[in-house]
Amino acid sequence: MGVFVKLINVFVILGIALASVVVPPQNLMTARADVFGPYTADSGPFADNYIHTWCEGRANYIPIWRDSMQDAMDYLDAQTDMTTGTPHQCNDSIDIWYDVFDSSVLGLDVRGSTTCRVAMTPDGVCGSTQIKMNSTLLTTYMARRKTACHEIGHTVGLTHSFGYSTSSDCMISGDYTLTFLNTHHVEHINSRY
Numbered sequence: 001m002g003v004f005v006k007l008i009n010v011f012v013i014l015g016i017a018l019a020s021v022v023v024p025p026q027n028l029m030t031a032r033a034d035v036f037g038p039y040t041a042d043s044g045p046f047a048d049n050y051i052h053t054w055c056e057g058r059a060n061y062i063p064i065w066r067d068s069m070q071d072a073m074d075y076l077d078a079q080t081d082m083t084t085g086t087p088h089q090c091n092d093s094i095d096i097w098y099d100v101f102d103s104s105v106l107g108l109d110v111r112g113s114t115t116c117r118v119a120m121t122p123d124g125v126c127g128s129t130q131i132k133m134n135s136t137l138l139t140t141y142m143a144r145r146k147t148a149c150h151e152i153g154h155t156v157g158l159t160h161s162f163g164y165s166t167s168s169d170c171m172i173s174g175d176y177t178l179t180f181l182n183t184h185h186v187e188h189i190n191s192r193y
């Protein structure tokens with residue numbers, strides 16, 4: 001924060017001379033941390049609003065798949081300003097269409113994926129995403145819960161975590177059992193939804 005405050009002071013001091021090139025403080029702060037939406041190489045699209053619904057794309061999921069997703073959605077609801085809930089019927093307005101495939105479909109190294117199912121708006125809002133989870137690789141509750149948290153994060157615009165993570169941060173890629181969002185990512189979410 002000290003550096004940030006000093007930068008603001010510099011901009012104030014030089015405000016007249018640099019009026020045409022000064023970066024707004026909020027954008028400067030965001031750029032120094034990480035990307036938040038919409039759909040860059042590492043981030044997901046923005047969701048359309050704070051109500052984040054989901055459905056099970058295949059009927060009769062066994063509880064090990066439904067529960068990890070439900071628990072991760074409940075966590076998003078509890079930890080951020082977003083509202084989730086229990087599964088709905090699948091349709092094109094559902095926010096997350098949730099499905100499970102094995103490595104023969106997803107690839108040997110892909111634990112999960114997030115894609116936009118519908119046409120994205122020019123400003124990067126996707127009204128319906130698909131999360132695919134890999135049943136070959138995700139063999140424990142904690143692995144499924146971590147990947148659910150990670151892919152859900154992408155569906156609201158989050159990118160991957162690198163150096164600035166806290167100790168339990170599901171936006172790190174790979175084989176971990178970290179099921180929380182870091183506070184910076186929670187602030188991203190609450191700033192928009």
Ligand SMILES: [Zn+2]
Pocket residue numbers: 150154160173
């Ligand atoms: Zn990812």
